Amino acid sequence: MPYEPPTHTVERSLRATTGAKVIAGVDEVGRGAWAGPVTVCAAVTGLRRPPEGLTDSKLLTVKRRTELAGLLEKWVTAYALGHASPEEIDDLGMTAALRLAAVRALETLPVRPDAVILDGKHDYLGAPWRVRTVIKGDRSCVAVAAASVIAKVHRDKMMAELGLDHADFGFAANAGYPSPVHKAALEERGPTPYHRLSWAYLDALPQWRHLKKVRSWAAGTAPEIEGQLGFDF
Numbered sequence: 001m002p003y004e005p006p007t008h009t010v011e012r013s014l015r016a017t018t019g020a021k022v023i024a025g026v027d028e029v030g031r032g033a034w035a036g037p038v039t040v041c042a043a044v045t046g047l048r049r050p051p052e053g054l055t056d057s058k059l060l061t062v063k064r065r066t067e068l069a070g071l072l073e074k075w076v077t078a079y080a081l082g083h084a085s086p087e088e089i090d091d092l093g094m095t096a097a098l099r100l101a102a103v104r105a106l107e108t109l110p111v112r113p114d115a116v117i118l119d120g121k122h123d124y125l126g127a128p129w130r131v132r133t134v135i136k137g138d139r140s141c142v143a144v145a146a147a148s149v150i151a152k153v154h155r156d157k158m159m160a161e162l163g164l165d166h167a168d169f170g171f172a173a174n175a176g177y178p179s180p181v182h183k184a185a186l187e188e189r190g191p192t193p194y195h196r197l198s199w200a201y202l203d204a205l206p207q208w209r210h211l212k213k214v215r216s217w218a219a220g221t222a223p224e225i226e227g228q229l230g231f232d233f
Contacts, residue, residue: 003055006145008047010117010134018130020114025143026102027119029057029151031094034186035169035176035195036159037083038097041151042105044077044113045143051075054145056138057152069153072146079150080108090198090213098124119144166192 014020022044030038051071053064060068073079082104084097092100102125106113115130119137137144156175163171168189170181176194178201190208191197202212 003059003139006050006054006140006142008142010132010137010141011047011143014115014117014132018115020130022111022113023115023117023143024106024109024113025117025119025137025141025145025147026105026125027138027144027148027151028098028101029148029155030176031098033176033196034178034182034199034201035086035171035192036155036162037085038089038094038101039151039155039158040082040098040101040105041079041147041154042082042102042109042113042116043072043079043143043147043150044109044111045075045146046077048075050142050146054142054149056136056145057148059139060149062156065149066153069149072150076146076150078109078111079147080105081151081154082106082108086194086196089196095122095124099126117141117144119148162194166194 011023014023024042024044026040026042028038028040030036051068053068054072057065082101084101088100089097106116106129115132116125117137118125118131118133121133121135123131123133125131134141134144138148139145159175160172163169168185169192170179170185173179174182186201186208187205190205191202191211197211197213202209
């Protein structure tokens with residue numbers, strides 16, 4: 001399916017309106033998974049022409065995505081990865097875990113960015129970072145697209161390695177996301193040490209429901225449910 005290649009339009013706008021010189025594109029992967037960390041990549045690309053075929057990682061085949069990630073890691077000015085563990089996701093909730101992972105990535109960059117282009121419509125970073133949110137930024141913005149590809153390839157590799165001791169769960173194929181193989185293994189064996197135990201999928205597993213973690217929510221607030229999918233048999 002044809003698609004428009006990403007551009008530096010947003011980055012040029014930020015440079016013109018804010019005076020920012022170092023701009024990082026930020027994207028995450030693993031938000032909707034049942035197992036594994038949420039991973040954020042921050043990539044600084046400047047205004048150079050990117051490798052051919054760069055786009056949102058979800059639009060690429062596994063082979064092409066892996067090849068492109070190798071090219072991008074050498075092409076970008078700098079990139080860094082940050083992770084929030086399943087335990088941190090359970091303790092903090094997804095929004096705070098995303099911020100934690102993003103800050104870890106941004107603070108690992110060799111130069112602190114003057115501005116950040118964040119994929120999506122919600123600014124989960126906040127102050128003191130200067131943030132521009134861009135819906136579908138992983139398709140339209142070069143730096144965000146680069147971050148999208150690098151984050152996806154690194155997390156997929158991590159999940160494949162974590163799955164070596166839990167072959168029945170198929171982490172190498174599903175990366176911790178819901179799949180028939182993943183659901184069947186959960187029913188039979190229960191969650192691994194890499195599963196998020198505060199999520200709704202455990203409600204559909206009576207024999208493992210006692211493992212579910214429940215956070216204490218402040219008065220007047222409600223639990224985050226975005227991406228916390230349950231079973232759908």
